[in-house]
Structure formats: C-alpha cells, structure tokens
Amino acid sequence: MIEWSHHLPALQVVVPMLSAPLVMLLRSRGLAWAAATTASLFSFAIAIALSLGVLDGETFNYRMGDWPAPYGIELGVDAFSALLLLLVTGASTLALLAARHSLDAEIEAERQPLFYTAWLLALAGLAGIPVSADAFNIFVFMEIAALASYVLISGGPDRRALPAVFKYLIMGTIGATFYLIGIGLIYLMTGTLNLADMELRIHAVADLKPILVAAGFITIGLALKAAVFPLHVWLPSAYTYAPNVVTVFLAACSTKVAIYLLLRFDFFVFQPNLVGHDVQFTYFLMPLAVLAILIGSGVALFERNLKRMLAYSSVAQVGYILLGASFVSLAGVTASVLHMFNHALAKGALFLAVTCLATRCSGLRLDSIAGAARHMPWTMGAFVVAGLSLIGIPGTAGFVSKWTLISAALAEGATGGALVAVIVLGSLMALIYIWRVVEAAYFKAPEKGVAPLREAPPMLLAVTWAAALANLYFGLVPSLPISLSSAAAEILLRHVP
Amino acid sequence: MSSETLILIAVFLPVSGALLIRLAGRSPNLREVVTLSVAVLLFATVLLLLLGVQAGERPGVVLHEILPGLAIAFEVEPLGIIFGLVASGLWIVTSIYSIGYMRSHHEKNQTRFYVCFALALSGAMGVAFAANMLTLFLFYEILTLSTYPLVTHAGTEEAKRAGRTYLGILLFTSIAFLLTATIWTWNVAGTLDFTVGGILADKASPAVAAALLLLFVFGTGKAALMPFHRWLPGAMVAPAPVSALLHAVAVVKAGVFSILKIAVYIFGIDFLAGVSTAQVLAYVAGATILIGSFIAMRQDNLKRRLAYSTISQLSYIVLGAMLASPLAVIGAAMHIATHALGKITLFFCAGAIDVALHKKNISDMRGIGRAMPFTMGAFFVASLSIIGLPPLVGLWSKWYLALGTLQADELALLGVLMVSSLLNVAYLLPIPIRAFFSKPANGETFTGIKEAPWPSVAALVFTALGCIVLFFCAEPLYRLAHAILPQ
C-alpha cells in the first residue's frame, strides 16, 4: 500500500468536516452543491478503500498527533466500522446527487449553501462515530451529527417539521446525555475512555454496581438514538416532515450508526465481563425487537402518507436488526449486521423513489399518487424493486438478510420457531403496505382536475435506479456485505464463549 | 449445441421474445409472427432436451451462486421435461388461438398481453428446469407477478378485484409458507438440490417433516388446494387464452408440479410415505376433488364451471403425490400432461363460443352445436378425456392414479376417484349433448355455421385430436413418468 493509506481513517472525518465551512463561503447554490457532492464522493471513495483494505486483512489504527493509545486519541477501522462507513458515505453521496433537483422546491436558493454545510457536518459526525476508538470522541461526533441533522430536518417548508424536530432534539439530547453518564461511570471505575483499554480494565470491576448502571444508561441512551421500540416516537414525524433527500440520508444510516454503537458497547465492552449479560438480550432486547416488528409494521399498514408509512417500516426494521443480535450467536449477529446494510439499501432506494414522486405529485398521500405509474413508470419501477427487497423476495438484497435471519432463528430451537413466525408475519405486512402503494400508483385513476404528471428529472431517476439496482446486485452477489458482516460478527463475539 | 446452452436458451428465450414483442408492438402482424416463432423455437429447444433425457442424461447448469451451496441452477429431469413440453407445446397452440381470439374480441393493450405471456412462459420454464428449491421459488414468483397483468387485463372493477385475490393468495401462501419451508429445509438438510430419493430422509425428525410437508403443500397456492383455491375462479375474468394456457396449464400446473417435485425430490417417496401429515393431505386433496366437482355442477358460467373442475382435477395430482406410492406418482405425473391437453381444449371452446356467439352461460348454449359443430365436437372429445374414458388420453393418468390408491391401500380414496369421475360426467357431458340435441332457448335459430375465426378453431381441434392420438401413443409419457422414481 502507498503510505497515505495510513491516514485514511482520519481523512474520513477531516474531508467532510473541513469542506463544510468552505461550502458555506460559496454563494451560489450550484457551486455549493458541487463542492458538497465532491466532498461526499471523496469520503465514499475513502470508505471503499478502507473496506477493501479491511477485507484484505489490514487493520487501520491511527493515533491523532502520534500520541500513544491510552493518552492520545485513537481512530480505528475494522470490518464492522468499514461496513457502517460504506453505508453512511454511500447514502450521503446518493442523496446529495438526488438533492440537485429536488431541493429547489423545498429550500430557498440563498439558504442552500448553509444547508449543504449542515449536511457535511452531519456526514462528518456520522462517519466519525465508526472510526473513533474513544468513547468520549464518539459522544462529540454523535452530537455533531445530531445537531446538524436537527438543522437539516427543520430546513424544509413544512412547519410541522418544527415540533417534530423539537421532539427529536429533546429525545436525542436525553439519549446522548444518558450515554455521557454511562461512559462517565465507566471512566470512574476504569480510568480510561479508550474502548480497547476499557475492555481490558473492565474485567477487574465487571460486576460492581456502577458498571451495571453504566450498562443500563448506555443501552437506554443509545436505544433512544436508534429508535428502538418503544423509544421510537421521535422518528416517524421527523422523517415525514424533513426535506425528502434528508429523509433518504438519515433513514438509510442515522439509526444504524446508533445500533452500531449499541452492539459495540454491549458485545465489545460489556459482554465479556458482565455476568449473565445475555439476560439483557434474551429478556430485554428480544421482546422489544418482536414488538417493534409487529407494531411498526402494523402501524405502517394503516398509514396513508407514504413517508410516514416507510418511517414506521423503519421502526420495524430496527426490530429485525436487534432480533438477530439478540440471539448472541455468530449467525444471528451476522444476520443483524447484514440487515443493517441491506435495509439501508432498500429504504434508501424507497425514499429516493418517494423523492422522485414528490417532485411531480401534489402530495405524498396515497390518494395524491393515484395513477402515478402511468406517467412515471421508471420511478414506480424502482419503487417496486426496492419494495420487493424490503419484503425479502429472492433475487434482492432483502432476501439475503431475511434468509440468514431466519436460519439464525431456526437454530434457536422452540423460541426460534415462534420468532420465524414473527419474521414471516412482518414480511407479509411489508408485502401489504408496499402493495397498497403499488395499487394506488398502478391501478387507481388519478384524481380529477390534476394535471398529467411527467417522469422525474433524469438525474434523480438515475440515482434512484442506481440504488434499486444495488438492491438487485447485492441480492445476487452478496459476498461483499456477507464477508464484512461475518467478520464484524466475529469481532463482536470474540469474547463470547 | 450442448445441453447446458439448451437449458439456458429454454429459460431465457421467452424473455428475449418478450423484448422483441415489445419492440414489434407497433405492427400486430410482426408481433404475432415473433410470438409464434419464439414459441416454436422454444418447443424445439425443449424437444432437443427431451432427446437427451430419454437417453438417460440429466444435464444441468449453474447460472449463479448466491451463497456457497445456494445457487440459481437448472437441471433437466423427466418430470421437468414433461411439464416443459406441455407448457411450451401448448404455448404454440395458444398463440395461434390468441391471434384469432384477441383480434375478433378487439382487446386493448394486446402488446402488453403478448409480452406478459412470454414472460410467464419464461417463469414456467424456470420452474420446470429448476435444480433446487430456491430457483423453483424464484421462478414461481416470476410466474405469479408476470401473470397478474394478464388477469387484470380487462381493467374492470371485477378484474381488479380478481387480481387482488390472485396476487394476495398466491404471494401470501408462497411467502408465508413456501419460503419458510424452503429456509427450514436448508437449515435441516444443508442443501436444497432436488435429489433422487430426497434430501430430508435421514435428517428431519418426524415432527419437523410433518410440519414441513404442510408448509410446502399449502405454500404452493398455485395448486389451488382448498382452502387456498379462491384465486382460480376469480382469475377467470382474464381473456380466454390466458385462462386456457395459464390457468389450465402453466400456472396451476406449476403449482402441482412443484408439489410433485417436492414430494419426489425433497422428501423422496419412501420417506414421504412415513410422514404423518401426508395421509391428512391426501384426504384434504380428496375433499377438494369432491367439493370442487360439486361446486362446478352448480355454476352456470362456463368458465367458472371449468375453473372449479380444474380445482378438482389439480387435487388428483396432489393426491397422487401425497399417496407416495410409485404408481400414484406415475399417475400424477401423467395427469399433468393429460389434464392439460383436455382442459385447454375446453377453455379454447369456451372462448370460441364467447367470440362467435357472445355466450358465457351454459343455460344459453342449448342448440349451438348446429352453429359451431367443430367447437362443440372438440368440447365433447375433451370432456370424455377429462372424465377418463377410452379412447382418450385422460384414461391413462386416472388408471395409474387408481392403481396407486390400491397400492397405498387407500380404498376410500379410490372411491373418491370413482365418484369424481361420475361427477365429471354430470357437469361436463350435458353441455355438448344439449348443444347438439336440444332446441335453442328463447326462440333463437341457428342457420348455417358460425364458428370463431379459423386460427382459434384450428387450435382447439388440434388439441382435441391430441387427446385421441396420445391415447394410442402414451408410452413415451409413461416412460418419462416412470423415470422419476428411484430405479
């Protein structure tokens, strides 16, 4: 490898972070967009380089300012973080490419450079979490990402975004503060904030009360951020009223990053040390996951607003991800990590298709998209492909993760059988709510007095199809996400007997 | 050309055909020439494959491996070639029939019709030649999705409602049961390849095997086993060629074919005979046979009557598979072909009557034999074949099914088969008899012959003659069916 590859983990954060103020200085929205997209593409390239490096067996550890590990700040990339980086930067890049045409309707031209600045900050924060190896740094990146995404969500023209984002701000801050309390207590007991160090030193104090309390605070705090049922109430409104491309970006990766942290902490930091820690998974997270799947999908069945429906579907999908992890088995955690990747693909593509619809339709209710397929066949085609992936039809990415998830559940004996039924029921409900959209778009006559629609702008359509085809590609050639996620599962479970 | 290439051609030729049809959409003549030539080429390809299979080969090809050991792969074996031959051969006949029917009916969106038809055939070929359960499932779903626009072709409220039921039941059963069973099998057996003698034999506990069998059989909604049969009568709103090929041949036969394939190659008939739910399912199939026939008797709409008759006849095949005796399986495999030939003729006739005389109800069909002698003659022949009388090919499959019940020591089910034959007589034969010998209702008079367009009549006469010819040349079919069993 060339020497600069050593700096990749730092560049992953530095590039978007430093481009952000530059973008603010650009007065023209076209230039600002171009600069932001270039920065995002660049970090996507870095993420790809890192992932390929990780798959080659390389390890990336980077000491900021060359201070040695427990004192200096350490950055590190392994298979799990590489997968997350791919998601975050990939989603950001696709959404930014789509933003060129869809943002004008939602944000005034002169405010757009500021919007792109906030976007890059959010990207820097979200990418910073996976590369950090330091618990406090993670908190800072988490808050950078959160503050920037509050700005992004409230940037749209819909005033209902404001109360939604206020709720998100309150719940997000509480979540982050819980996390801060948790790492404070761990620091109190171990005297370190470096995750790897923490993992070693925690052995001595593993079953003392402060560590147990810390585990509780961190789990709840991150569950809030990850929209784990029943802490998901901020999510549907925030996703619904945000500008469309923001929804694409955040729906694809923001909750995933919180789940990433949750798994990291629960398996990496606490798992080897806390006695009976699997209790937390089998008796706490698993029932929540089941409820999330059933209730999230159930509510989605009755939603008439497209974005809200997909947002509730996201609540359910978080359930699938947690369900896999709650088996505490190699197969289960692999399925969980894999589903993070595949769900991001499916949901990203779905929201991109919704963005296409939003550029032409009068609204995003099922009635307003009636008959849309007649004039926007490509958009709806992409929606159907991504929808099939969400349901888990063979040949799509969603199928691969559902397959591994069901296989993992079947290995769990009798409870596994019931859980398979839950997974299948969830898929059937997904089938129904996706079908409702398809039926409205393909088989309902458009409302009277509505001007005939046109197909979405070509660039937007190209991006949407790129995402939809990615669903097919990773459904047929799933080796990349599978090798990353099984490597991630091995890292996470390396202490579990 | 190697057999591997031939398999891929068989599966993907209809897809490229669909593209060409779409491109030729502007000119109806060109479009139909393309359809026909693709159909003929496809049949020729399957015939070439047949030669290999008759020589004892089982050529296979792996298209793409998704996960280690889990691939999209094809393999040609005797059961698949029976289904492949039936579907591709009858596609030619149906295409000829469609040309007459669709034009004289002035149907809209004819290009979409032919495109979806070709795609559905690709699905059927994929099902026929699937080398493992995953591939079968994939093409099973392609078949469902590509036939949906055909069911809703008319665009009316009724058609949409039927389409919703169609998709609802087929997707529900397949995703809820069939896919679960597939993944479960993978977990238990570590493979999904169709293997002579089955893959579950030493691996699944009796309870697991019993549950899997239920999931597989009810998951195959296309087999229209009660209580998942409601989509089939509803789907009869489709144009007659669709009902004929898809709902008497490709779609429903894909369902029963899958069940038969699962019985023979996933469970293996020796193992299946010991699975506790197999007998239960055999009785469910028996009940479906009788109930379907009874409902058929009460239908006045000809296509609906034929639909319920199809439900009843499909369960013959399910019954044969669940009996798991060698002769019953042979009978079931033969019934795929023999019932297809008979039923497609009946649907052709129903469509022809609709086109020529605009009649849909049986009560209006008295005396029409004078106007449509060829059609009603063919109807008569096909009815006899469905009933299972010599010298028609329907006899052979019923013969072996009946022997199969004896072999499995299920006298009650033998009784079911016999009663069902009588019921067939009761609901099918009166139609041609009244058409020829009764006076037309409400003072209509039929002077002179008023048949449907010649391509349609030619098609239905051809299939009716097929019923007769195959009676005398049934040996190759029997040999193929016999080759399914472990030697």
Next chain:
Amino acid sequence: MHLLGLYHYWVFAVLLMIGFYAVIAKPNLIKKLIGLSLFQSAVFLLYITMGKVEGGTAPILQAGAENPLYSNPLPQVLILTAIVVGISTMALGLGIVVRIKEEYGSIEEHDIQEIDRQ
C-alpha cells in the same frame, strides 16, 4: 453515613431528576429546554466531582513543586467540550422555539398539537 459521604452523587441525581421531570412534564417549550439544560448540567457536575482529589490543587505545572497532589484534569477537559455541545444544543433548541412561535403563534405543546390536528 456512607450514603451522605457521597453527597455529590445525591446532588447529581436530584438535579438530574428535576431536569428530567421538567422536560417530560412541562408543556411550555422554553421550560422544557430549561429542564434539558439542568439535566445536562447535572451530568457536568458528575464529571467534575469525580475528578476532584481531596486536597489537590489545580493541575498546573509549577516550577519547584515536586510531585504535587492535583485534581484529575481529564474530566474537566471533557466537560469543557460537553459544555460547548450543551450550549449549541440550547442555542439550536431556542432557535427552533422561535421558529415555532413564528409559525404557530404559541410555544405551548398542546396548542401546537391542536393547530396541527386541524
């Protein structure tokens, strides 16, 4: 006595709960933010107090002082960052409240819900 000896934890816990209560129970958005601020400050106190070493001085390097006893500086540094995060959150929160007031004409939670329902 042991319980009272750790009184700074009690301060932390009580402040935390007061703040948390305000966030949940108060319908006024400004009061919610005040609660949130209290909530965060409580955590700052937790960090600051944990770094304190009894009898320790400020951690400043002095000439001549050999091995001086000083408080742990790391929590203080961390909290400096956390305070910045807290201020930004508060500023953004207040900004959103201003925008809500402009759009809805009220900063009472149920008024806003009422208006949205229409």
